[in-house]
Amino acid sequence: MVLAFFKTFAIHSIAEILDKTKQFENFGQIDMSISSWGIFGKPSRFSQRKAAMKQLDPIHNEYTISNEDFLYTLRTFIYEPVRWNVRFGWRKEPSTKN
Numbered sequence: 001m002v003l004a005f006f007k008t009f010a011i012h013s014i015a016e017i018l019d020k021t022k023q024f025e026n027f028g029q030i031d032m033s034i035s036s037w038g039i040f041g042k043p044s045r046f047s048q049r050k051a052a053m054k055q056l057d058p059i060h061n062e063y064t065i066s067n068e069d070f071l072y073t074l075r076t077f078i079y080e081p082v083r084w085n086v087r088f089g090w091r092k093e094p095s096t097k098n
Contacts (some may be wrong), residue, residue, distance in 0.1 A: 004080035008073050017063050 009015045018024045060070075 004076040007076045007080060011072060013066065014069050014073065017065065018071065021063065025057070067093055 008016065
């Protein structure tokens, strides 16, 4: 999850907002861990997921962020952990042969 977040710094428009506001430096690590656990944690915790997502709206609404940047960030949180695990994870992929 953390790797996915740091990948967003490679996008100039996202990095510019994060640097300018100092939100990540001052609060981001705590906010990220709380909200990412709430959103991507146990699947059975829908109410916690919804509450965590509600907390993110006011934070992001203070800034002008393009839809493309929102989508890029969302994609990194969904796909990057999977890519990393496929490449470096210790578990073998399940065999399709019987």
